[in-house]
Amino acid sequence: MWQYREFDATRDRSSSQRIWREVGWLTRDETAAMDAFVDAGRALVAHLPEHEPEALVLSAPGSLRYRDADLPLAAVTGVTVGRAGRQQGLAGRLVARLVAADALAGAVVSALYMFEQGFYNRAGFGTGGHEMEYRFDPSKLRVPVRPRPPVRLTPDDWERMHQNRLQRRRRHGAVCLTPPAVSRDSLSDPKCFGLGYADASGRLTHHFAADPGEGESGPLKIHWLAWRSDAELLELLALIGSLEDQYRSVELHEPPGVPLQDFLDRPIRDLIARPSGRFQSGCRAGCFWQMRLNDLPTALAQLRFDGELRCNLQVTDPVVGWLPAESPWRGVAGEWTLQLGATSSLTPGQTAGLPLLTATVNDLTRLWLGVAPASGLALTGGLQAPPDLLAALDEGLRLPPPQPDWAF
Secondary structure, three states, rough: OEEEEEOOHHHHHHHHHHHHHOOOOHHHHHHHHHHHHHHOOOEEEOOOOOOOOOOEEEEEEEEEEEEEEEEEEEEEEEEEEEEHHOOOOHHHHHHHHHHHHHHOOOEEEEEEOOOOOOOOOOOEEEEEEOOOEEEEEEEEEEEOOOOOOEEEEOOOHHHHHHHHHOOOOOOOOEEEEEOOOHHHHHHOOOOEEEEOOOOOOOOOEEEEEOOOOOOOOOOEEEEEEOHHHHHHHHHHHHHHHHHHOOOEEEEEEEEOOOOHHHHHHHHHHHHHHHHOOOOOOOOEOOOEHHHEEEEHHHOOOOOOOOOOOEEEEEEEEEHHOOOOOOOOOOOOOOOEEEEEOOEEEEOOOOOOOOOEEEEHHHHHHHHHOOOOHHHHHHHHHOOOOOOHHHHHHHOOOOOOOOOOOOOO
């Protein structure tokens, strides 16, 4: 019978490293960064009695920007199962226990990047919005500024870069993970570098971090941009463009709220001319992250609705299927009355005569974030309501697209 418990650094360190090696996440030179990453947040393991752990799951604390408020968030940052633990149901049960522990500790929202859509739905996670990743020749960037000589950054500057990331401009849906080790982990390859700018005290004001790839000409993969103002973003884009003499291709996620294609010279011509190959051009869109609500009253109180609306709400939560019977947190299934308006609230119990909105926590989370309108979610079956209620929710809930702007 498999046993589940918290990670113990004294006795589980070598086992955790073995698991990461078996899944291809670790090389000999990265153990220090991995250990710091594991220690940065919550960690749970699964093992047979008198055996070493065969599964390890991790989470890191942080925040989610919801409109102009910051809500406590926990991000699942690692789900790994060793070779002797495959097909035993360890990943799902450990993730459910991890979410429960984070919820009890105050995380209003849990988040993760998925290996494939469907698996984490069984823990109540709903798929997020599209991420736009561009690949282009940096000589095609047209930015109306000239960058100043930048500050050189190496992986040893991970703490400075992390602090700058936390201070970056954040829009609706933006995630910040608090432990500096999460940024250090992204820079564990010694080839990684950064360029940016600092104030008189040496504190970074804006920068980017990148992996130059294997060849001398790239592709150059930008891990992240950290900026606070339009002028800083323009300078960073111009700085990337200044690397055109060496790199023939750049990979860059579209900055939140900024149409990157507007800065590219003849992007469709390039897409047709170089649709494939090492230095291809184009844009890839996909939904790679998921979130779930762990505290419905706190989360739904953040909703702002054009007008006034009251309805009954019935929520189901599949995470209970992966939780042990003794778990003190059992998900968020239940029945409530939802009041929407300039201020919103959720009260236990339903009110006679009000229309009924039924939803899985998966799709309620997506509606709350603004990933899709109620009418669209109704088509997928995870959310149902009378046509008039769906139309009112479509009209009254107006949210910008959520963009985490942080890979985890």
